[in-house]
Amino acid sequence: NAGVTQTPKFRVLKTGQSMTLLCAQDMNHEYMYWYRQDPGMGLRLIHYSVGEGTTAKGEVPDGYNVSRLKKQNFLLGLESAAPSQTSVYFCASTPAVGNTEAFFGQGTRLTVV
């Protein structure tokens, strides 16, 4: 059972380039989240999804887009990368809201130069 898998694990982008981060979970979870982690700021929620075909904005959504076309996948897109988006990105999923553990991927370290 793989749990939550993030692809890629590392990436370096030039300013203005685009990319998509993939999060895949094999636990049939309804809820999925994208966070970014920066020193001293903890995990900040970018976007989240409460089910297939739905997405919603979190705390820091600007510069990112997401899609949840399939229940098991949650994609995070950067249309025009900026140095301020240099961060470690984590995906998480939960089977239900509130009362259950969130399962995290191993993270994607993104550097924008």
Place this chain on the structure above:
Amino acid sequence: AQSVTQPDIHITVSEGASLELRCNYSYGATPYLFWYVQSPGQGLQLLLKYFSGDTLVQGIKGFEAEFKRSQSSFNLRKPSVHWSDAAEYFCAVGPRSNDYKLSFGAGTTVTVRA
């Protein structure tokens, strides 16, 4: 809006000494509360959680946490720290309403000295 505050950015503790990490939350009702640990270069692992009932909850790796409604706190404790407990610890609050966000504090880094 819900929020989580971890007042201590960095704590250094001697191996074998006790550890307490503070967490305060802001929420309209009693939230679901969690503590997660992140070892260097790793994802987050759940230590323990509180939903209702006994306000003292036990978790993995010898950790416990106490929910205090009057203080809006959910502090994490361990009686005797091991070198392997060096990590970053995050308090999180999950909703009990139709707001589905899972929100984290800024984290506390724990250093264990021999």
